[in-house]
Amino acid sequence: MSTPPQTTVDLRKTLTQYFLLTVLVWCALPLSPPNVDSDFWGHVQYGRDVWQHGLDRTATYTYNAIGHP
Structure with a gap:
């Protein structure tokens, strides 16, 4: 009875594999491009403006707005 039960060995191996996979994913995250x-x-500000004043009839944040070259 000196050998551990088979389920304990399998559980330890599985937990080790999950741990290594977790470490690998955490190491790879800084290398992935941001998806923000x-x-x-700008979108937050546009939403605030619409919430406070409703939809504008003219473009308010464009470089070619009325009165500007």
């Missing part, structure tokens, strides 16, 4: 919209805060 680069104009996130």
